[in-house]
Amino acid sequence: MSASESPKTMNTLQAVNLALDDALASDPNVILLGEDVGDRQAGGVVGATKGLSSKYGDARVRSTPIAEQAIMGAAIGAAIVGMRPVAEIMLMNFTTVAMDMIVNHAAKLRFMSGGQTHVPLTIRTMTGAGFGNGGQHSDYLEAWFAHTAGIKVVAPSTPADAYGLLLSCIEDDDPCLFIENLPGYWTPGPAPMRGQRIPLGKANVVRAGRDVTVVSYARTLNTCVAVADRLAKDGVDVEVIDLRTIAPFDEATILESVARTGRAVIVHEAVKSFGVGAEIAARINEHLHEQLKSPVTRIGAPLCPVPFSKALENAYIPSESAIEEAIRSRMSRKSR
Amino acid sequence: MSASESPKTMNTLQAVNLALDDALASDPNVILLGEDVGDRQAGGVVGATKGLSSKYGDARVRSTPIAEQAIMGAAIGAAIVGMRPVAEIMLMNFTTVAMDMIVNHAAKLRFMSGGQTHVPLTIRTMTGAGFGNGGQHSDYLEAWFAHTAGIKVVAPSTPADAYGLLLSCIEDDDPCLFIENLPGYWTPGPAPMRGQRIPLGKANVVRAGRDVTVVSYARTLNTCVAVADRLAKDGVDVEVIDLRTIAPFDEATILESVARTGRAVIVHEAVKSFGVGAEIAARINEHLHEQLKSPVTRIGAPLCPVPFSKALENAYIPSESAIEEAIRSRMSRKSR
Amino acid sequence: MASTQAPDRRTLLDMYRRATAVKQNDERFRAVIKSGKITATYYSPRGQDIIPAAVSVNLTDQDYICTIYRGIHDMIARGVPLKPLWAEIAGKVTGTCKGKGGAMHITHPATGVMVTTGVVGSSMPIANGLAMAAQIRGEKRVAIAYFGDGASNIGAFHEALNLAAVWKLPVVFVCQNNGYGEHTRYELATSAAKISDRAQGYQIPGVTVDGNEPLAMYAAAKTAIDRAREGGGPTLIEALTFRFYGHVFGDADAYMAKGEKEAAMARDPVVRFRVWLIENGHATEAQLKDMETVIERDIDEAVEFALSSPVPDAAELSRDVFATELTR
């Protein structure tokens, strides 16, 4: 996509492609590697990297064997000596074969070296239920990485955010895990402003409201916005906060909001138990216990693997009705 | 150790060895596998499996290559066809090279097969700061597994618990991750009653108290008990609950206790952020928001890799003073 | 088509029956998916039909297989009944896995299909475990691990082959080398001249065979399976083949060499096998036609069964997570 086109709308796949394109253009240290990312391999299974190896060469946009440890190791080694690799782990479940590289190495080398080396690496990965890919291809595992010191976890909810956050990840001096939602790739949204970075570690108040604070990220953020819009018609004024960066997360923005609204609902697609929502809820409670008008509530997937059958998959993903019902029940709890 | 000896005290290494011995003796489907577990390899790096291959043969107690994916795969395959393997991943950080096997396979096969197969597998692993093993050998990663549907997570705090819980894990029909504390291996405690299982999923009220509920597990449980004993002299009556099973955890026992005390402190050695304590805190808040006299507080390691230097390692591990101070501050918060 | 280990006539026909069942089911799968009656991501194994047919006729009812997302042919050749197979792919509660696993994760212990994995490489370490159990118990069972050429570059391959070699496990590693891993050509990802060359690093037999040639594939499979069964340890078989419908059904195939696919399809191994059987007097046209008709009827019934079966209830989310149903 050339700058002169400047489309009004764009989907997330295009936004990711554009961010990679801009990053490759502006810094020779940026390289891409991953399975099928080159154009001889059709620019990736979903085409996220399409056109980039043709434009920047096979040395900088490198299709790899199916070997996630080797991919991550190559990316880490290059990052240590000043490159800014963007390594793709095709699906988030496949981080499981590269956890040693990500957790024991990428995340820890700055600390263990006493700051002598650091790992300016971006890991792109996609996931999400909804495509019938079943139990080994759809997990949201962000909680694992959020719990890991030394790596940042970022998940965009819109094409424009994908663009701006991905650029920030690539330019960041720490390893970043950038989580893309597979079923949401093709949903169009307003195009990003070319070159505009979105800062890491800052949440986005997507929708201001007085009654309840809803915190979410990635695809469920959009579900929350839809519910909020609907509830507005019933006079329930919902503030929706997009975390954007899951870890380290923007505590201040959340606390400020919940201090105002006195009510909070946290929503994510990952399994609820021991998920990201637990930390956010715990944090809100620690700081705002007395101000809360009702207990913080969390919505997430049930404790089970992602099921295959569409009927079950639909029941697995947090639904609009579940979110709506959680918000309404917050409102009806007697204020104290 | 023969049954006739029946010692009065025992350390955790001996208790683990005894449980394995008893399990091997009672069920021919029980097998052990892991690096160095055989007696030709001195029965493991810490000697946890000493004597067992001599007693039960190299076919049932199998030293493996350094290949955690292969170890876990072999254990999973055997478990599917009815064996009860106890597979050792030497240190918890090395689960990172076997996460695919553990998470995508062991934990999910029952569900993904619609209940046709199941994986009665026990994974033993050791970890914990305090021995100067640094950033890649000491992490408590239980939160990852607790967030994973289909696997149980168990961590004993005493030799007797290690014995009784390990037997229960081996006999359980689901995969269990059994976490042993390395620096605590040699601490003696009352010997277990031979043959006595401790049920999974049930917490243990180690110390009854009226004022504050402290929830912990593994080594920090003992730190909490020490603090509670000290505080008793100052008239602060602390109830200490040992989770024993971290996931799925015994919500009822915790809620019952906190409903009585109105105060809760959760303590673990793992990094506090996005740790197990977050889920417990969130759950308490969800259920007991109005009954809480002060916000639930959590103690855990700071957000950093485990440091090497003793000076830093001491500052990293939750200390008695930090726990004491948290309990005291719960008491001083004005009741509402 | 000569070999030291030649199958008899009955075995040849059995192989053909299995291979053509793969072919006919695949044709129907694609048609039904295209029609929209079933929505599924489908990794067609067409073109690789002979491999599991030749392996399966050498297996006993007691043997195990572990296969992968592209494994429908392995299952059909092994004898997984079509009704629950189709129902699983359709996400129905009557499926092998109650619709909870799906096409990539079919399990059917009654026919020895113990694990089907969607993670590249992961069939191998688990197959070792099945083989280890048989070894410990003194059973004569053999485990087959199916996987692709791309999978030969991932760590699990190496760990599994080494462990199997050290422990002399009764396992056969069957690499179905179709020349591509997703969109990546063999030589861009795999440093071995032949994948079977890697066997030497484990001191186990390694053989490369034309997986589309029934007799050669049969001989390779028989040698390896007999060896495993008799305590001789593992073998690595590299079976050269081709997938007709790209990585995932619906692929653009733009990454393939021009004409590569067409040439392979023109040499359809099942069609060639059929011709060969008749030409060599092993079967008559009518006989094979009958066989195919029976299969076609079985497929009709399976499709009908799958489409008319109910979907699982949401309560299934709480079941089979642990032995005890979860209370929500």
Next chain:
Amino acid sequence: MASTQAPDRRTLLDMYRRATAVKQNDERFRAVIKSGKITATYYSPRGQDIIPAAVSVNLTDQDYICTIYRGIHDMIARGVPLKPLWAEIAGKVTGTCKGKGGAMHITHPATGVMVTTGVVGSSMPIANGLAMAAQIRGEKRVAIAYFGDGASNIGAFHEALNLAAVWKLPVVFVCQNNGYGEHTRYELATSAAKISDRAQGYQIPGVTVDGNEPLAMYAAAKTAIDRAREGGGPTLIEALTFRFYGHVFGDADAYMAKGEKEAAMARDPVVRFRVWLIENGHATEAQLKDMETVIERDIDEAVEFALSSPVPDAAELSRDVFATELTR
């Protein structure tokens, strides 16, 4: 001790200086740890001294190494200054890593020690990345990955060698085969007759060499490093050796064959090298003595420095987690 790639006298002495520095430092480490002045889990590399000495004299200042928990010899041979090295092992703020990494995780970019890992196998994939960066940038740097025989059975080994081969990366994989992985003998864990046999599966050169023989080790290292530097791609070197002090210092060694250790120690490679240098007129006793005295003095200073340095402040826990210091 003959070879096609023979080192000159200066290089021989340089090798000896490095090897004896490893030996002398190791002696002191063990003594100081025994004395209780420093508490550290110590993976003594004694016996393997020649290997990194022979590798290091073939490296330029620009080259990289990745090594492992048993890597003090690799660092000392490479030239990591002793003061911060000792201070790191002592957990002091003056250590290479401010005491935050420790003996298993020493990093010293100034001498090209980019990563030291405690995870078996993980040095190799990261070394690839260092080599890839050099390749992309058109630099003539080479990366060395050190690892043990046990590590040749883990997945990362396989993935790394395959990737390096496919991309022709300027990396040399140096396997220090000391016959044991922790307490497990080579043949119980490793199915390869020789680890270098595995190179064939990647179509890269694989060579087994007596790692305790300076000339042979030098020649193998030089050939591989030159090849990598000239764009010829990776090599797998298997250097046969022995560790004198078991897996971890203080080990009972009960798992070893009787007399195995004693026999190896009687053939101390550094002592033999010393004798050979003098016998062959490359150096005089006095010359080597001088060299050793200088090293001993450096060690004295390093120990003094380490012991007298302060420990890091607890505030270090908030630093180097991310680029920006954490506020707690």
